[in-house]
């Protein structure tokens with residue numbers, strides 16, 4: 558089972574069905590903030606929607622297709638990070654993440670992402686890790702940039718965010734480039 562204590566009271570744990578109420582509460586109270594870049598928030602109306610998401614995430618975890626991990630700060634649920642796509646054939650994983658607005662600006666996601674990258678290369682034996690960010694999502698782009706990912710290119714209009722198509726910047730890191738001193 559995935560459980561990883563980082564510094565400064567930050568803990569990563571595989572999301573379980575019992576976490577649905579706290580995950581839903583953070584989405585529900587942070588809806589206006591989160592929906593700017595995460596359109597799925599609008600379809601997430603009830604704790605049953607969170608349960609359905611976690612149930613599917615656990616099925617994908619068992620199949621080795623994805624890992625969705627909750628982030629707790631001093632025991633309080635703060636956000637989610639995960640490999641929402643793992644391609645075992647090509648040993649490629651793609652990371653996505655979100656935080657409650659009040660947990661931003663402390664480096665929590667950069668540290669969580671660093672840990673997930675280390676886990677990806679060392680435990681999942683990935684050869685390549687990608688992070689896709691909307692071009693205008695400066696805060697999201699800051700995370701791969703701080704961790705030394707390479708900006709590899711732009712996928713034009715790759716993502717629909719509400720009423721518009723936005724370009725995605727692709728960041729990549731390959732196994733030989735990874736050195737976080739773990």
Ligand SMILES: CC(C)(COP(=O)(O)OP(=O)(O)OC[C@H]1O[C@@H](n2cnc3c(N)ncnc32)[C@H](O)[C@@H]1OP(=O)(O)O)[C@@H](O)C(=O)NCCC(=O)NCCS
Pocket residue numbers: 590591594595653654655656657660661662663664665666667668689690691694696697699700
């Ligand atoms: C994307 C998102 C997770 C980024 O959050 P964040 O707080 O900027 O990221 P971190 O937790 O890594 O914190 C970095 C910030 O903390 C600061 N910081 C403080 N202590 C730090 C530390 N020890 N290490 C790194 N950064 C630190 C950094 O300077 C940075 O602030 P800045 O942007 O003002 O320079 C958040 O904005 C979010 O959830 N947005 C909505 C959902 C979303 O867009 N998801 C991504 C879809 S691709």
